[in-house]
Amino acid sequence: GAVVSQHPSWVICKSGTSVKIECRSLDFQATTMFWYRQFPKQSLMLMATSNEGSKATYEQGVEKDKFLINHASLTLSTLTVTSAHPEDSSFYICSARSGLISYEQYFGPGTRLTVT
Amino acid sequence: LAKTTQPISMDSYEGQEVNITCSHNNIATNDYITWYQQFPSQGPRFIIQGYKTKVTNEVASLFIPADRKSSTLSLPRVSLSDTAVYYCLVGDATGGFKTIFGAGTRLFVKA
Numbered sequence: 001g002a003v004v005s006q007h008p009s010w011v012i013c014k015s016g017t018s019v020k021i022e023c024r025s026l027d028f029q030a031t032t033m034f035w036y037r038q039f040p041k042q043s044l045m046l047m048a049t050s051n052e053g054s055k056a057t058y059e060q061g062v063e064k065d066k067f068l069i070n071h072a073s074l075t076l077s078t079l080t081v082t083s084a085h086p087e088d089s090s091f092y093i094c095s096a097r098s099g100l101i102s103y104e105q106y107f108g109p110g111t112r113l114t115v116t
Numbered sequence: 117l118a119k120t121t122q123p124i125s126m127d128s129y130e131g132q133e134v135n136i137t138c139s140h141n142n143i144a145t146n147d148y149i150t151w152y153q154q155f156p157s158q159g160p161r162f163i164i165q166g167y168k169t170k171v172t173n174e175v176a177s178l179f180i181p182a183d184r185k186s187s188t189l190s191l192p193r194v195s196l197s198d199t200a201v202y203y204c205l206v207g208d209a210t211g212g213f214k215t216i217f218g219a220g221t222r223l224f225v226k227a
Contacts, residue, residue, distance in 0.1 A: 004159075034215060043203070044160070044217040093159045095215070105215055107152075107159030 006108035023094030029074035030096035038091040084115045125222040134191045138204030
């Protein structure tokens, strides 16, 4: 099946710094990518939807200036957490969908972010 | 987007068949039903997807009644490694199929 990778798998950063997380579709072209955040023992929360070449659509309550999403190519989307704070510590998961496979969505392995 | 309701948790023993039911009363005509499995600190993994009646693959079966207001994921002969959270999602590809996760069902398989 289709493979989605994320890098890094985990990252620790100091409060106030910015962190970039990459999401790549390795063997298919992803017309749409999604970013989720998951706190311990909770479900995934959709943060934003990004389509290649256009601005991301953020869910209500998600600060677009804090969580910068770029979907510059059909195989790469990035999430930058700007001026990170301890409350941003979470598990960030991306997923990708190809227009050719309408309903299947492939998830990355996730990135554990810890802000100290 | 149709809201889904699942049991919060379920317990089972190795070798048993497990059925997890999801309620989606407001499912729309264009909506498909998809189930995912998630292990701790991993991304969700696609299990099965269906629109109506019954779908079966190598890992599970999905039963959808005629009114489509619910669906049941059936896992045959579970093992300890099937301990995970299972999510039922309902969405429409024509609307971009924005995937909204519900609370999911935590399945514990005991020896």
